[in-house]
Amino acid sequence: MSKELTVKQLATISGVTVRTLHHYDEIGLLKPANVGENRYRYYGEAELLRLQQILFYREFGMQLGAIAALLDRPGFDHVRALSEHRAKLAAKAERYRQLIRTIDRTIDRLNGEQLMNANDLYKGFPLERQVDYEKWLVERHGDAMKDHIADSKRALASLSGDRQRQLMTELADIECALAEKLRERVSAEAGELAPFLERHRAWVGEMWGRPCSLQAYAGLADLYLSHPDFRARYERLEPGLTGYLTSAMKAYAARV
Amino acid sequence: MSKELTVKQLATISGVTVRTLHHYDEIGLLKPANVGENRYRYYGEAELLRLQQILFYREFGMQLGAIAALLDRPGFDHVRALSEHRAKLAAKAERYRQLIRTIDRTIDRLNGEQLMNANDLYKGFPLERQVDYEKWLVERHGDAMKDHIADSKRALASLSGDRQRQLMTELADIECALAEKLRERVSAEAGELAPFLERHRAWVGEMWGRPCSLQAYAGLADLYLSHPDFRARYERLEPGLTGYLTSAMKAYAARV
DNA sequence: CTTGACCCTCACGCAAGGTGAGGGCCTATC
DNA sequence: GATAGGCCCTCACCTTGCGTGAGGGTCAAG
Numbered sequence: 001m002s003k004e005l006t007v008k009q010l011a012t013i014s015g016v017t018v019r020t021l022h023h024y025d026e027i028g029l030l031k032p033a034n035v036g037e038n039r040y041r042y043y044g045e046a047e048l049l050r051l052q053q054i055l056f057y058r059e060f061g062m063q064l065g066a067i068a069a070l071l072d073r074p075g076f077d078h079v080r081a082l083s084e085h086r087a088k089l090a091a092k093a094e095r096y097r098q099l100i101r102t103i104d105r106t107i108d109r110l111n112g113e114q115l116m117n118a119n120d121l122y123k124g125f126p127l128e129r130q131v132d133y134e135k136w137l138v139e140r141h142g143d144a145m146k147d148h149i150a151d152s153k154r155a156l157a158s159l160s161g162d163r164q165r166q167l168m169t170e171l172a173d174i175e176c177a178l179a180e181k182l183r184e185r186v187s188a189e190a191g192e193l194a195p196f197l198e199r200h201r202a203w204v205g206e207m208w209g210r211p212c213s214l215q216a217y218a219g220l221a222d223l224y225l226s227h228p229d230f231r232a233r234y235e236r237l238e239p240g241l242t243g244y245l246t247s248a249m250k251a252y253a254a255r256v
Numbered sequence: 257m258s259k260e261l262t263v264k265q266l267a268t269i270s271g272v273t274v275r276t277l278h279h280y281d282e283i284g285l286l287k288p289a290n291v292g293e294n295r296y297r298y299y300g301e302a303e304l305l306r307l308q309q310i311l312f313y314r315e316f317g318m319q320l321g322a323i324a325a326l327l328d329r330p331g332f333d334h335v336r337a338l339s340e341h342r343a344k345l346a347a348k349a350e351r352y353r354q355l356i357r358t359i360d361r362t363i364d365r366l367n368g369e370q371l372m373n374a375n376d377l378y379k380g381f382p383l384e385r386q387v388d389y390e391k392w393l394v395e396r397h398g399d400a401m402k403d404h405i406a407d408s409k410r411a412l413a414s415l416s417g418d419r420q421r422q423l424m425t426e427l428a429d430i431e432c433a434l435a436e437k438l439r440e441r442v443s444a445e446a447g448e449l450a451p452f453l454e455r456h457r458a459w460v461g462e463m464w465g466r467p468c469s470l471q472a473y474a475g476l477a478d479l480y481l482s483h484p485d486f487r488a489r490y491e492r493l494e495p496g497l498t499g500y501l502t503s504a505m506k507a508y509a510a511r512v
Numbered sequence: 513c514t515t516g517a518c519c520c521t522c523a524c525g526c527a528a529g530g531t532g533a534g535g536g537c538c539t540a541t542c
Numbered sequence: 543g544a545t546a547g548g549c550c551c552t553c554a555c556c557t558t559g560c561g562t563g564a565g566g567g568t569c570a571a572g
Contacts, residue, residue, distance in 0.1 A: 006549080006550080007549090007550075008548095008549065008550085012450065012511075012512060013450055013451060013454050014450060014451050015446070015447035015448040015449065015450040015451055016447070016448075017529080017530085018549095018550090019528095019529060019530065019531085020528080020529065022529090022551095022552095023528065023529055027528095036550095038536075038537060038538095038550075038551080039536095039550080039551055039552085040537085040549090040550060040551075041550085041551090052451060055448070055451070059355070060355050060358075060359065061355070063527075063528095064527080064528070065527090078366055079363055079366050079367070082359050082362060082363055082366075083363065085359065086356055086359045086360070086363075089352050089355055089356050089359070090352075090356060092352055093349050093352035093353055093356065096345050096346075096348055096349035096352065097349055099315070099316050099317070099345055100342055100345050100346060100349065102316075103316065103338050103341070103342045103345070104342070106338060107335055107338055107339065107342075110334055110335050110338075111335070190271070191271040191272070192271040192272075192311075193271060194268060194269055194270060194271035195269060195270050195271055195308060195311070198269045255268075256268055262518080262519080263518090263519075264517095264518070264519085273560080273561080274518095274519090275559095275560060275561065275562085276559080276560065278520095278521095278560095279559065279560055283559095292519095294519075294520080294567075294568060294569090295519080295520055295521085295567095296518090296519055296520075296568085297519085297520090319558080319559095320558080320559070321558095
C-alpha cells in the first residue's frame with residue numbers, strides 16, 4: 001500500500017468534515033479501504049478518487065443515494081447522468097424565476113398599481129350581457145332557474161355602488177392569483193388552489209344573493225366554457241386561463 | 257362567533273393537510289381560536305386569514321420560523337419582507353444557473369473537446385521564460401535557491417515528452433476547475449477548494465522534481481502575483497483568477 | 513346502538529449531516 | 543514510564559416540514 005489516510009487527513013484534503021466521512025461509511029457510499037484492530041478507518045488512493053467523484057456530483061445537489069447508484073453501476077455514462085441532472089436543475093431554476101416574477105407582481109400590486117387595472121378590466125362587466133347568460137342557464141336547467149335569476153338580479157341591484165366595486169376588486173384578486181398559479185404550472189387539480197376557489201365560490205354566492213352550492217359551482221364552469229364573453233375575458237387575462245379555471249372549479253367541486 | 261372550522265374543514269379550504277395544521281399548532285405558528293373539552297381544535301375567520309398569509313410566504317420557500325417572526329411583529333412591512341426574500345431567491349436561481357453552465361462545460365469536456373484546448377494553452381509554456389522566474393526567485397530567496405532551480409531543470413528535462421504533455425493536461429484540469437469555482441463565487445478560503453489545491457501542489461512537486469512544501473507553495477503564490485506572464489495567463493483563462501488562485505494557495509497552505 | 517367519519521396524542525421516519533458525550537489510542541515530552 | 547494533547551471510535555439526539563401510521567376517544571346518522 002502506498003499511502004493510507006486517516007479520516008482527518010482525507011477530510012482535510014477533500015474539504016469535507018470527519019462526520020461526513022463517517023456518514024458516507026454508514027450509508028455505504030464510501031467505505032474505508034481497511035479498518036484497523038482499533039476500528040480506525042484507513043482510506044487509500046481509490047477511495048480518495050471515489051470521494052472526488054462523489055463530491056463532484058454532490059455539488060450539483062444530487063442525492064447521495066443517486067450518486068451511489070451511479071458510481072456503483074459499472075460502466076455508467078457520466079454524460080447522460082449529467083444531462084439528466086442538468087434538466088432537474090433547469091427546472092428548479094425556472095421555478096425560482098417564476099417565484100421571483102410573482103413576487104415582483106405582488107410588490108407592484110401592494111404598491112397600489114392594481115386598482116386601476118381592476119377598474120379597467122371589471123367595470124360594468126357582469127351586468128352588461130347578463131341577458132345572454134340567463135338564456136343559457138334557463139335552457140339548460142329549465143324554468144326553475146328563472147326564479148333564481150330574478151333573485152340574483154334583485155340581490156345585485158340592492159348592493160351599493162361601493163360594495164359592487166369591492167366585489168369586483170375581490171374577483172380581480174382571485175383571478176390574478178389563479179392566473180399566477182397557471183403561469184407557475186401548478187396543476188388545476190392541486191389542493192393549493194382550494195383557498196382561491198373557495199373565495200371564488202363565496203364571491204359567486206355574493207353576486208347571486210344566496211350561497212353557491214358545489215353543484216351550481218361546477219355548472220358555472222360549463223357556462224364559462226360555453227360563452228365567448230367569459231372565454232375572451234379570461235384569455236385576455238392569461239392565455240389558457242379559461243380551461244384552467246373551469247378544470248379547477250370542477251376538481252374543487254368534486255373534491256370538497 | 258360566526259363560523260368555527262374543524263381541522264379537516266380548514267385544511268380542505270386552504271389546500272393543506274390536517275397534519276400541517278397540527279404541526280403549525282405545535283410550533284405555535286397557527287393556534288386554534290379555541291379548543292373544546294374533547295381537545296378538538298376550532299378555527300375562526302381570523303385564523304383562516306392568518307393561514308392564508310402563512311401559505312403565501314411559504315410558497316416562496318420562506319422558513320416557518322421566519323414567517324412567524326414576520327406575522328407576529330405587528331405593523332411589519334410586507335413589501336420589504338418580500339424584497340428581501342426576493343433577493344434570496346434570486347441568489348438561488350443564479351446559483352442554479354451557474355451549476356448548469358458548469359455542467360454544460362463539463363459535458364463538453366467529457367466529449368473530448370478539451371484536449372486541443374489544453375494543448376493550445378499550455379504547450380511550451382513553462383520552459384519559455386523560465387529564466388525570468390529564476391532571477392526573481394534568487395533575488396528573493398538568496399543563492400540557496402539556485403541549487404533548487406538547477407534540480408528543477410534537470411528533473412523537468414529528464415521527463416519524456418509524453419509525460420510533459422500529461423503534466424500540462426493535469427494543470428489544465430486543475431486550473432479549469434478553479435476557474436469554475438471562481439465563476440461560482442466560491443470563496444478562495446473555502447475548504448472545498450482543498451482537493452484542487454492538493455493536486456496543484458502535487459503538480460508543482462512533479463515539476464520541481466521534489467515535494468513542494470507548504471511554505472514553498474505559499475511563496476509560489478507570490479511569484480504568480482508578481483510576474484505579468486503568470487498574471488496574463490490566468491487572467492486570459494478567467495478574469496480575476498490570478499488573485500483567486502493565489503489567495504486560495506495561501507489560505508490552503510495556512511490551513512493544512 | 514352500531515357504523516363510519518372524524519378527532520386526538522404520541523412517536524418514528526425522511527436527508528445530510530452538526531454537535532456533543534463518553535471513552536479508547538497514540539505518541540511526544542518531561 | 544507517566545502524563546498531556548490530539549486524534550480516533552461509537553452512540554445518540556438535533557435540525558426542517560411535515561408523512562404516515564398506531565392506538566384510542568367522539569360525534570352524527572341510520
